Amino acid sequence: MTEREILLHIEHxxxxxxxxxxxxxxxxxxxxxxxxxxxxxxxxxxxxxLRMINRMEEVTSGKIFYRNEEITSPHCEIHHLxxxxxxxxxxxxxxxxxxxxxxxxxxxxxxxxxxxxxAYDRAKxxxxxxxxxxxxxxxxxxxxxxxxxxxxxxxxxxxxxEILLLDEPTSALDPxxxxxxxxxxxRVAEAGVTMMLVTHDMSLAxxxxxxxxxxxxxxxxxxxxxxxxFENPAREKTRRFVxxxxxxxxxxxxxxxxxxGCNTSMEEFGMKNxxxxxxxxxxxxxxxxxxxxxxxxxxxxxxxxxxxEYSKEKETATITVDYNGKPLxxxxxxxxxxxxxxxxxxxxxxxxxxxxxxxxxxxxFTEGEEQGNHICMTMG
Amino acid sequence: xxxxxxxCLLLVLVCLLLFLARPAMAKEIHTLDDLAGAKVGGWPxxxxxxxxxxxxxxxxxxxxxxxxxxxxxxxxxxxxxxxNRVFYNTMIGEGVEGVRLLPEPVTPSPMGYLxxxxxxxxxxxxxxxxxxxxxxQDGTLxxxxxxWIDGGEExxxxxxxxxxxxxxxxxxxxxxxxxxxxxxxxxxxxxxxVELFALFCAEYGxxxxxxxxxxxxxxxxxxxxxxxxxxxxxxxxxxxxxxxxLSEPTYTDEAMVIVKDYEGPTSYIASLKSRLVRTLIxxxxxxxxxxxxxxxxxxTLAATVLGTxxxxxxxxxxxxxxxxxxxxxxxxxxxxQGMPMMVLLMLFYYVIFGGSNLGGTFVAIVVFTLTxxxxxxxxxxxxxxxxxxxxxxGALALGFTERQAFRKFILPQAVQTFFPTWRSxxxxxxxxxxxxxxITVQDLTRMADLIRARTYDAFxxxxxxxxxxxxxxxxxxxxxxxxxxxxxxxxxxxxDILPGVKx
Numbered sequence: 086m087t088e089r090e091i092l093l094h095i096e097h098x099x100x101x102x103x104x105x106x107x108x109x110x111x112x113x114x115x116x117x118x119x120x121x122x123x124x125x126x127x128x129x130x131x132x133x134x135l136r137m138i139n140r141m142e143e144v145t146s147g148k149i150f151y152r153n154e155e156i157t158s159p160h161c162e163i164h165h166l167x168x169x170x171x172x173x174x175x176x177x178x179x180x181x182x183x184x185x186x187x188x189x190x191x192x193x194x195x196x197x198x199x200x201x202x203x204a205y206d207r208a209k210x211x212x213x214x215x216x217x218x219x220x221x222x223x224x225x226x227x228x229x230x231x232x233x234x235x236x237x238x239x240x241x242x243x244x245x246x247e248i249l250l251l252d253e254p255t256s257a258l259d260p261x262x263x264x265x266x267x268x269x270x271x272r273v274a275e276a277g278v279t280m281m282l283v284t285h286d287m288s289l290a291x292x293x294x295x296x297x298x299x300x301x302x303x304x305x306x307x308x309x310x311x312x313x314x315f316e317n318p319a320r321e322k323t324r325r326f327v328x329x330x331x332x333x334x335x336x337x338x339x340x341x342x343x344x345x346g347c348n349t350s351m352e353e354f355g356m357k358n359x360x361x362x363x364x365x366x367x368x369x370x371x372x373x374x375x376x377x378x379x380x381x382x383x384x385x386x387x388x389x390x391x392x393x394e395y396s397k398e399k400e401t402a403t404i405t406v407d408y409n410g411k412p413l414x415x416x417x418x419x420x421x422x423x424x425x426x427x428x429x430x431x432x433x434x435x436x437x438x439x440x441x442x443x444x445x446x447x448x449x450f451t452e453g454e455e456q457g458n459h460i461c462m463t464m465g
Numbered sequence: 466x467x468x469x470x471x472x473c474l475l476l477v478l479v480c481l482l483l484f485l486a487r488p489a490m491a492k493e494i495h496t497l498d499d500l501a502g503a504k505v506g507g508w509p510x511x512x513x514x515x516x517x518x519x520x521x522x523x524x525x526x527x528x529x530x531x532x533x534x535x536x537x538x539x540x541x542x543x544x545x546x547x548x549n550r551v552f553y554n555t556m557i558g559e560g561v562e563g564v565r566l567l568p569e570p571v572t573p574s575p576m577g578y579l580x581x582x583x584x585x586x587x588x589x590x591x592x593x594x595x596x597x598x599x600x601x602q603d604g605t606l607x608x609x610x611x612x613w614i615d616g617g618e619e620x621x622x623x624x625x626x627x628x629x630x631x632x633x634x635x636x637x638x639x640x641x642x643x644x645x646x647x648x649x650x651x652x653x654x655x656x657x658x659v660e661l662f663a664l665f666c667a668e669y670g671x672x673x674x675x676x677x678x679x680x681x682x683x684x685x686x687x688x689x690x691x692x693x694x695x696x697x698x699x700x701x702x703x704x705x706x707x708x709x710x711l712s713e714p715t716y717t718d719e720a721m722v723i724v725k726d727y728e729g730p731t732s733y734i735a736s737l738k739s740r741l742v743r744t745l746i747x748x749x750x751x752x753x754x755x756x757x758x759x760x761x762x763x764x765t766l767a768a769t770v771l772g773t774x775x776x777x778x779x780x781x782x783x784x785x786x787x788x789x790x791x792x793x794x795x796x797x798x799x800x801x802q803g804m805p806m807m808v809l810l811m812l813f814y815y816v817i818f819g820g821s822n823l824g825g826t827f828v829a830i831v832v833f834t835l836t837x838x839x840x841x842x843x844x845x846x847x848x849x850x851x852x853x854x855x856x857x858x859g860a861l862a863l864g865f866t867e868r869q870a871f872r873k874f875i876l877p878q879a880v881q882t883f884f885p886t887w888r889s890x891x892x893x894x895x896x897x898x899x900x901x902x903x904i905t906v907q908d909l910t911r912m913a914d915l916i917r918a919r920t921y922d923a924f925x926x927x928x929x930x931x932x933x934x935x936x937x938x939x940x941x942x943x944x945x946x947x948x949x950x951x952x953x954x955x956x957x958x959x960x961d962i963l964p965g966v967k968x
Contacts, residue, residue, distance in 0.1 A: 167863065182877050202967060237859075
């Protein structure tokens with residue numbers, strides 16, 4: 086197989102803001118047909134990298150080439166290159182005073198000198214491909230988020246770009262709308278448009294791209310196909326990042342901890358990892374019954390560690406809870422254990438609820454540890 | 466608001482004003498002695514001094530114009546006013562109703578010319594006094610008195626003698642509102658004192674020019690030598706002789722007292738009608754109002770169009786980010802915003818365009834254009850800021866240049882947030898033009914003032930122009946509303962969206 090030609094060449098790219106340097110030394114080649122997902126912890130300059138490619142943001146030092154033209158050169162007429170390098174934004178940025186079809190036609194008519202009729206016909210054809218032909222004369226405000234993003238992609242495609250930069254294209258969407266946008270992105274990729282997308286949606290990254298860049302330490306930390314990055318990363322920080330994606334750790338050290346915040350992070354965890362809604366709801370119920378109903382009133386001060394992990398293969402969530410205080414087995418109660426644990430009637434009700442959701446509940450106690458009580462359970 | 470609602474509101478408002486201006490009960494005064502303890506108005510004069518001397522417990526209110534006095538007496542705000550007989554007669558000649566004269570005069574009121582206590586003033590007052598004596602003997606004074614003071618308005622024609630001016634030109638100061646002594650007729654200064662003074666100038670080889678100003682400025686101007694003479698029906702009062710030289714009397718009037726006409730022959734409603742007739746119909750005064758309205762509209766329209774265009778120019782230029790030009794625009798903004806509109810007008814009229822002979826209307830248009838442009842510039846700036854940053858990025862990412870993007874995508878959106886404020890600032894502009902009278906422009910308000918000075922009716926011209934201003938403001942809002950609705954891209958008809966494209 087012959088090497089595909091290089092479209093973008095980035096060398097020693099650096100971006101410095103006053104006080105922080107998110108990108109220290111980035112080197113990268115993007116080949117024709119690549120679909121690259123850029124992932125990594127926040128603050129590692131993923132969006133900045135993308136926005137420097139079409140000079141939405143200026144570089145501090147280093148060079149970016151598009152084919153043979155140096156984008157970063159002060160003599161570069163960047164608005165000409167931008168016609169070939171499209172960009173999709175998290176907030177869509179459709180022109181709100183124009184109809185959908187005018188949004189799409191504006192650039193081809195004004196910049197490519199296309200006749201209105203030709204631009205209109207092309208816009209209609211493109212709209213048809215994303216099944217939004219009926220919305221041609223709607224205004225952006227009348228559309229859903231997913232529809233807006235599909236239009237934004239069509240608007241960029243109307244310029245027939247060689248490269249498409251997507252800056253968190255699904256982050257502002259309801260989960261229900263991610264699918265429709267993802268489908269469009271995949272279709273564009275299949276059509277051979279080179280793409281680079283920054284995303285927090287790992288399933289999107291896994292499904293659409295042929296390369297994943299893990300950004301850390303001021304540069305591209307690991308560059309590999311998605312199977313490798315997500316299943317078998319080569320380097321330490323990538324491994325930790327991917328593992329953290331699959332587990333959620335919460336620590337409670339006060340009676341007035343942020344209960345709503347904890348619930349929200351569990352919901353987000355569920356969304357990011359495609360955890361079925363029913364499982365996440367069970368996890369949240371167990372969290373409330375176990376932590377706030379039973380453990381918190383008994384422990385002063387509390388020290389509870391709460392870890393949720395999700396296995397995609399088995400479709401099960403595992404909860405591990407470690408807590409301080411005297412040995413307290415809440416897996417048995419009433420008649421079963423001769424009421425050894427000394428649970429009240431209300432607490433017994435909570436335990437019943439937990440047992441209704443969880444399987445394989447086990448308790449153990451390790452003498453001498455700060456959080457000597459361990460509970461492990463599985464759901465789903 | 467619809468026209469029907471607006472019309473009803475207007476009617477209610479006018480009725481309310483008429484009701485508020487109705488005559489009130491006042492102390493009844495039939496002889497001078499009834500004035501003890503009464504409220505009396507007027508300008509400082511011999512009559513006023515005499516009254517205070519005779520009735521020390523009088524409460525005196527100072528008033529500037531005869532129209533004020535009539536209005537106050539008629540509404541019962543004061544019980545009486547002190548006024549010279551000649552002025553009263555002129556007023557009655559104009560058809561003023563609702564006031565009458567007490568038969569008993571307060572005091573004689575001699576009048577003359579005012580000169581400075583300088584050597585030149587001394588020379589002039591001596592020449593003037595011997596001229597007055599001569600005229601008294603040869604009957605000239607009697608002839609002029611008959612023509613200007615005793616006769617009617619038809620006979621009052623200023624026969625200007627030929628003036629050689631071989632001994633120089635005299636500058637006279639006057640407020641020119643003392644009919645029939647010195648007043649404006651067909652925009653020319655005329656009157657008893659003016660004709661007498663012209664004859665004096667002819668006799669002594671002078672030329673002269675009358676500058677129009679307030680009475681206070683006449684006094685100050687004569688004292689400082691800016692004016693050689695004050696022609697202002699000046700009363701010869703002893704105290705004035707300390708700072709000025711006064712000529713011998715040219716005419717001796719009588720200070721009288723006017724009171725409300727209790728048995729007035731006409732009802733309030735009927736008097737309203739006759740006042741309305743005098744304000745609008747007599748001498749075709751409505752034509753003055755129409756002319757004034759034209760001037761007001763011309764200034765408003767010109768300043769709106771030019772100011773809006775200039776504001777857009779500022780906005781475009783400012784975006785080029787040229788340091789010096791932007792500093793200049795900033796400076797202009799500070800300068801124009803920090804200045805009361807009236808000060809600005811005077812500054813432009815007397816200082817900046819002082820040397821040129823450009824008319825007041827032109828200066829007013831310049832000033833209002835500038836202030837409007839700064840307003841528009843500011844509104845566009847904040848309108849632009851209110852367009853989300855992403856709109857610009859979206860356009861740039863497609864390959865538009867910053868300038869193209871601004872013109873095609875940012876400005877059309879900014880303008881939509883700009884329109885409501887723009888519309889109300891046009892109405893504000895319309896209202897602000899009411900002060901252009903200060904720089905001699907005869908706009909609607911100024912015309913009402915002129916009518917008021919002639920009819921001595923302070924109230925009716927005000928009512929008329931307030932209705933006219935309200936109508937103009939309403940029309941402005943309506944028309945700009947229609948215009949802005951047409952310019953809203955989200956309100957286009959479907960067939961206007963892509964004209965010429967086969968859908």
